[in-house]
Each structure stands twice: as structure tokens, then as C-alpha cells.
Amino acid sequence: MSEIKETDHEVEGEEKASLLIVEDDRPFRERLKRAMQQRGFSVTAVETVKEGVFAVLSTPTDYAVVDMRLEDGSGLDVLEVLAQTHPNARAVVLTGYGNLATAVSAIKLGAIDYLAKPADADDVYAALMADPQAKADPPVNPMSADRVRWEHIQRVFELCDRNVSETARRLNMHRRTLQRILAKRAPR
Numbered sequence: 001m002s003e004i005k006e007t008d009h010e011v012e013g014e015e016k017a018s019l020l021i022v023e024d025d026r027p028f029r030e031r032l033k034r035a036m037q038q039r040g041f042s043v044t045a046v047e048t049v050k051e052g053v054f055a056v057l058s059t060p061t062d063y064a065v066v067d068m069r070l071e072d073g074s075g076l077d078v079l080e081v082l083a084q085t086h087p088n089a090r091a092v093v094l095t096g097y098g099n100l101a102t103a104v105s106a107i108k109l110g111a112i113d114y115l116a117k118p119a120d121a122d123d124v125y126a127a128l129m130a131d132p133q134a135k136a137d138p139p140v141n142p143m144s145a146d147r148v149r150w151e152h153i154q155r156v157f158e159l160c161d162r163n164v165s166e167t168a169r170r171l172n173m174h175r176r177t178l179q180r181i182l183a184k185r186a187p188r
Contacts, residue, residue, distance in 0.1 A: 016042040017062040019128075022052035022078050023094070024070045032065065035121035047071070052078035061089050063128050066111075068095035068102055076105055083110040092127045094119055101151075101158035146187040153181055 019041040023029040033045040044055050049072050066075040093106040096117040103114040113127035160166040168175040
């Protein structure tokens with residue numbers, strides 16, 4: 001279980017900025033909601049894709065924090081509706097199952113950042129408030145070459161709609177070799 005720090009920060013402006021949290025882990029969602037309310041947001045917190053889409057369609061949203069994998073589907077579906085209805089909204093994606101392919105998909109749908117769980121409220125707040133023109137700091141622990149290779153294979157696999165044969169053909173790799181790689185855990 002991740003720890004969320006609750007510190008006082010104010011959201012810029014006189015009117016409270018609206019924040020939508022779509023997260024199926026109830027304790028984490030409630031802690032994040034309280035922490036963001038203390039930072040000056042007007043928060044709506046829901047747990048499913050269906051509720052997230054309904055919230056996006058029914059109320060204006062300035063910011064969103066969306067979990068990638070929800071019980072009833074993908075948080076990318078919420079991001080897609082958010083991008084169509086509120087193109088100026090700033091969204092951050094949270095995930096415990098990150099890979100490069102889903103990060104690219106989230107960014108293409110308008111997410112401004114992609115954070116791995118456990119993320120605390122300070123990380124989420126910093127991502128939401130970050131200057132869009134600022135360059136990101138270099139990673140403290142960059143990916144290993146094996147991890148970069150694995151991420152590339154995962155991205156091509158996702159782009160090929162999870163078709164092993166097509167992915168193997170595009171990577172110029174034997175199908176069984178690819179299946180063995182896909183069956184293993186991601187390297188560190």
C-alpha cells in the first residue's frame with residue numbers, strides 16, 4: 001500500500017480547480033482525494049471507467065488523475081472522452097503495470113504525465129502543476145538495456161494488437177523466441 005503525504009498547497013486562482021480521480025483502489029483513492037482537497041481542488045472521485053466517463057461528460061474538469069487498469073476496463077477510455085470534451089484539461093495516468101506502449105497511448109490521448117504506483121500526492125500534484133514547456137529531469141535510475149529491449153518488444157506487440165505472429169515478423173524474430181520473452185517478467 002502506498003503512503004500519500006498530505007501537505008498544504010494552494011491551486012492557483014481564486015476559484016477551486018476541478019479534479020477528477022478515477023481509481024479502483026478505494027483506500028488509495030480516498031487518501032488522494034483528501035490530499036488534493038487540502039491543496040485546493042474541488043475533487044470528484046470514482047472507481048470505474050463507466051463512472052469516469054459519466055463524470056467527464058456531466059461536469060467540467062480542469063484536471064484528472066486516471067488509473068490505467070480499472071475493474072471494468074482501461075483508463076485510456078476515460079482519457080479519450082476527456083480529450084474530446086475538455087481538450088484543455090490536464091490528465092495524469094497512474095499505473096502499477098506500466099510499459100512503454102501504454103505510456104505512449106496515454107500521451108497520445110492527451111495525458112501530460114505517466115506515473116508508476118506507488119505515487120504519493122506530492123508526485124501527482126507536481127505532475128499536474130508542471131510547466132508544459134519545462135524539460136523533465138533525467139531519471140535517477142534509468143532503464144537497463146534489457147529493460148529497453150523488453151519495452152520495445154512490448155510496444156511492437158501492442159501496436160500489432162497483441163498478435164504474436166505479426167509481432168515476430170515485424171521484429172524479425174522467431175515466433176517461439178518471442179513467446180518465451182513475452183512469458184517472462186520485465187527485467188529491471
